[in-house]
Amino acid sequence: MEQGKDRSLVSKVMDGLVSGIVEEKYGAILPPQDVLSKEFDVSRTVMREALSMLLARDMLDVRPKVGTRIRSMRDWRMIDEDVVNWRFRAKPDPQFMRDVIEFRMLIEPRAAGQAASRASVSEVAAIREAFEVFKTLAPGDGGYQAADELLHTRIVHASGNQFFQQMAAIIRGALSATHPMLSQKPGAWEISVRTHERLVEAIERRDPKEAEAAALAVIDFAADEISREFSVEMPNRR
The missing domain is CATH 1.20.120.530 (GntR ligand-binding domain-like)
Structure with a gap:
């Protein structure tokens, strides 16, 4: 039961992050995980899982000394149905x-x-x-x-x-x-x-x-x- 709740929370955080990305709220680099965790009022574990799922969809890129960079929408994995829906949200x-x-x-x-x-x-x-x-x-x-x-x-x-x-x-x-x-x-x-x-x-x-x-x-x-x-x-x- 708790696992299902966590998955639902991760999905909600992912959706919120994507909305911020397509609305250009964050610019080119996402804020640090602890800042994002506070923004979404979730644990760092939940935030880390949400970010890892966006990484797996080629939407983000982690670089040493740079942080989590938002990749161009051209690079997003469009065969993924979630990514398709998110991409079409953007202007x-x-x-x-x-x-x-x-x-x-x-x-x-x-x-x-x-x-x-x-x-x-x-x-x-x-x-x-x-x-x-x-x-x-x-x-x-x-x-x-x-x-x-x-x-x-x-x-x-x-x-x-x-x-x-x-x-x-x-x-x-x-x-x-x-x-x-x-x-x-x-x-x-x-x-x-x-x-x-x-x-x-x-x-x-x-x-x-x-x-x-x-x-x-x-x-x-x-x-x-x-x-x-x-x-x-x-x-x-x-």
Whole structure:
């Protein structure tokens, strides 16, 4: 029981440290452990465990006579779901958003094509079910973002590729980062529903090529808006 309490406390401290990091509260170097322990009102043992877990995720670096340095977000271990969620908390920058779109262009169309070929009957039904919920919600409605993320997650999982499946957290983070700007565009909801429906129908027809093209069309819409918002050149779509 006590062990579970300690783990929960460590997780809470980790979350607080990450919030401070992405909000640039600490600068480049974290305060000493005893100072942080007092700040979070925890023992040095708990603080040491929290810091060691961030070290393991390549978020921190300990250097003699320097202290605990905060590493560039580019170095963070993005395959870790916690790290993905933390990274997407930070204010997005043009290069990061370009990389997000590039990642989606590489993974999602291929995953959609494989879902069209490999998904079981129950997986295809689950994709359709997620879309039916998604299309009833508009940006700003409670549950809209969660419904969108669930739809994309189910498609990636239906690909049957274990590496793609583990990258679903990055895709969910990418969607959460782009939702605010897409929801403000007139006609965005109608376009989103239409492009997602094309994708779902291609998977239901077991048409891999059309599923890939449809998935790319979904991403293209987000890419165009990000390109305008951040004045950054998006990766080649073809």
